Amino acid sequence: MFGCLVAGRLLQTNLQQIDDTHAIFELPNASSINHVCVFLIGTIPFPDGYGATVHLHWPGRGFQLLGMLSNDKPSSIFRLRSSFTSSTTTRAFDSSSNPEMLSDASDTTAVLGIAIEPLAQIFPQIQSLPSQNQQGPTAVDSTTVARPPIDPTLLAERIVRHLFNYISGFASSQLGPDVAVPMGIIAKWYEVFMSKVKNSGTAFLERDAE
Structure with missing residues (x-):
């Protein structure tokens, strides 16, 4: 359902399914990554009223919300370098999602997490992102900030x-x-x-x- 492309690397299709609503991509040599694109591959759309939040786990820093995907926004580009705050901004992923996943992460391997959630729960999360994560070149690309559904x-x-x-x-x-x-x-x-x-x-x- 999802694809991941790190700038300068081959397309990643090694999605690991955690459960019905959670999946991850491992990002080796993460310290060299500037941008990553996450997208729907087009085979299975989200159910009506659902989308996905995208999160990044950096070893020692926990999961942090990057942005979202939906049927209306099937791809997003995120800037990873310098995008972390001092604390996590998400609870969609935690150690209970996959205890082994966090313990296996090395100093150079990050984890990109995707959580399928109702849009009604996703939009408040996106709007609550710190302002520095909604604009500017050092955080999430501005195109990843979603707006509430139009009338x-x-x-x-x-x-x-x-x-x-x-x-x-x-x-x-x-x-x-x-x-x-x-x-x-x-x-x-x-x-x-x-x-x-x-x-x-x-x-x-x-x-x-x-």
Whole structure:
């Protein structure tokens, strides 16, 4: 379900399942890691209303929350170097999750933990991250900070506005005010729209609304 890519290394698929809601990747030679990308591999989506928090265990420092993944945000890039505070910021992982996992960690092997949780529990955790972990180049990349779900009515309005603006671009040359919209134009809009959503989420709808 999950993949992990450390910058400059081969793709990691050696996910270790701890239980139904917890899994880990081991990160050898962790002191040389600057950035890591965690993502859904696309075979199994999260159940409705669920996502995952991403945590890093550094030997001697415990687990610390980095960010999240969801069906709407299937990948995130995290900066690991200098991202730790003096204490842990998460309880999703502790020694009870896998006692052997912590004892086996060496001075150079970190553990990336993934915990599947309800989104209603994830968003408060993300919002409670220290401010230095929400912005700036020395902590979690700013794209990993999630926002609460947008109001469905507002989202629908923005999607319709995006469609209207797209179709309006053809009005002067191909369409008149009373001419039916060809299905080919609707199909092309859908293709463009879904491509944007898959590549960058729905943030572009907010920009269009400004």
